[in-house]
Amino acid sequence: MRQSEILFKTQKTYPKDEVAVNAQLLIKANFVNKLMAGVYSFLPLGFRVRSKIISIIREEMNSLGASEILMPSLHPKSAWEKSGRWEGLSKIMYQFQDHSGRDVGLGVTHEEIVALIAQGIIDSYADLPKYVYQIQAKFRDEPRAKSGILRGREFTMKDMYSFHTDEKSLDDFYEETKKAYQRVFERCGLKSYITEASGGDFSKNYSHEFMVETEAGEDETYLCRLCGFARNKEIADFRKDENCPKCGSGVLEKVKTVEVGNIFKLGTKYSEAADLNFKNNEGHLKPVVMGSYGIGVERLMGTAVEVHNDKNGIIWPEEIAPFKVHLLSVGEDKEDLQKFAEAVYNEFEKSGLEVLFDDRKKMSAGEKFYDADLVGLPFRVVVSEKMLVQDKIEVKKRSEKESRVLKVKDFIKEISK
Ligand SMILES: [Zn+2]
Structure with missing residues (x-):
């Protein structure tokens, strides 16, 4: 491609209203354009990076046997009421009334919606397991959006959902997804650590986060460089210089990290809310067991910039370079x-x-x-x-x-x- 022919001009100075390194570099180098805090346009070079990250994610999700779908951003309140999350997520979800007075919201995630879709399709154990994912815009009413494209108010998310007859089937898929996630991050030039996490808004069940070490991180993680053991600060309280509980010989370090992905064993919370049941081989009706798996596309791009740069600019990892x-x-x-x-x-x-x-x-x-x-x-x-x-x-x-x-x-x- 000829540089003279694309919409491109580097800025003379760093943007004054950005503190995050990723935003400073990406704006100065003309990859993105800021419309308002937490909302960015992707210019020709930035669009190519984003597309490459999406291709990597798509390849790895397809390798799990998942199929791609696309769900809408605009949701009716009714879809969110039964799970209790219309209220539960009201602080971060954009919720409003349209001109006819209907309550609608912009999706921050899609467990409720995908469960409603599956409810009309899955009847019996013979229909399971199933895995679907989408790569789609999400909205989050961030009170402070100061981390550049690491934390947007509008952003692209790969969200995958799995449907199973039982915990064992979920566990197997969950472990395969862990490996696929690590392949995604590695191909984007990032070393990731898997941490056990508390469920947060999503689930009281088991969940894991994928952390990348960078000063720009908003999370703190204890990690052992010797064996790769990592644990969230919020669920662990280690003493300084304590030895690693996994390998015994490494020393735990507290480092700043960015969460680039997360996976959740949801159990039957959302299937019960959506009446998503299946007939087991004895003819009994059982709620479908679900999992959900997220990767933030722009967050991944921003993290790559935070990790790979020097005083002169960005140093793109080869597979995601524009x-x-x-x-x-x-x-x-x-x-x-x-x-x-x-x-x-x-x-x-x-x-x-x-x-x-x-x-x-x-x-x-x-x-x-x-x-x-x-x-x-x-x-x-x-x-x-x-x-x-x-x-x-x-x-x-x-x-x-x-x-x-x-x-x-x-x-x-x-x-x-
Ligand atoms: Zn260790």
Whole structure:
């Protein structure tokens, strides 16, 4: 893609009204645009990152045998009354009356809605288990939205729901989902720790959170780096420097973390509220056993930025970078240099490389280098007069200091491995 053709311009300064590193970098580098606190637009580069994260999530959820659906954001009050959450979530749920006086709300989650849908479809044990997920907008009336895209008032969520005949079936799926979640976070360049958590608003039953260590985190977690044991501060009260209860030899550290995912064993709370029952093999009517599983898409993106950056900008993990290569044509606008840059660009495109070509005119080398560091694509490739003479390109990894001079073909071969 040609940089001159997309809606793109980096900001000269960091936004004054943002304190979070993720928002500062993403706004300055032109990935997102802030409409109001906690509400952001995704510009071409930001949209590509978000799409890549969604693709990873989709692949991993599909690998669990789950099928994708889409539920609405606008819900009638009646759907939320039986579970008691119209009242219970009234502080964080946008609830209002439409012009006809109907009480409606914008979904913060979808347990009630999906249970109503399943109620019309699931009749017998032969219909179970079933797993569905959606990737969809959620709304949350955050009193303070100061964490950039980590905590939005409108955000995208992957929420998955599972339906089972019994606890054993739920347990099996729950464990498989844990593994799939860890694959998602790893592919997004993040090391996650699984912590046991209290159920919060959702459930008094068992639940787990997936934590990523970063100073930007609003949660505190005790963790053992030796064996990966982790526990939420709110349900654990360890002494400082206490040994790890799992491996015995590691020391527990209290660190700040962001919760990038959570999973809940819901039991039968929502199935009972929605009359979601099935006939077991003896013909008795039983409530369906449910689980729910969430990942915040923008939160994941924001966490990746919080974890992977330096004083010059973002350093995108490869699999979620908007493009793999940033091709910079630097130097005077001479015809032979332009031709060379175009030829390199075409070669990259032809080989299927995802490349952002900084072909902007009347821009100094310094400005282009500055923007490239800020945007943070994994590889920077420079084409200049000096390279033209050698018929080579200068390649630098964003995460490294040294650059190398290579033949175009050799670089393509190396990067396509
Ligand atoms: Zn340990």
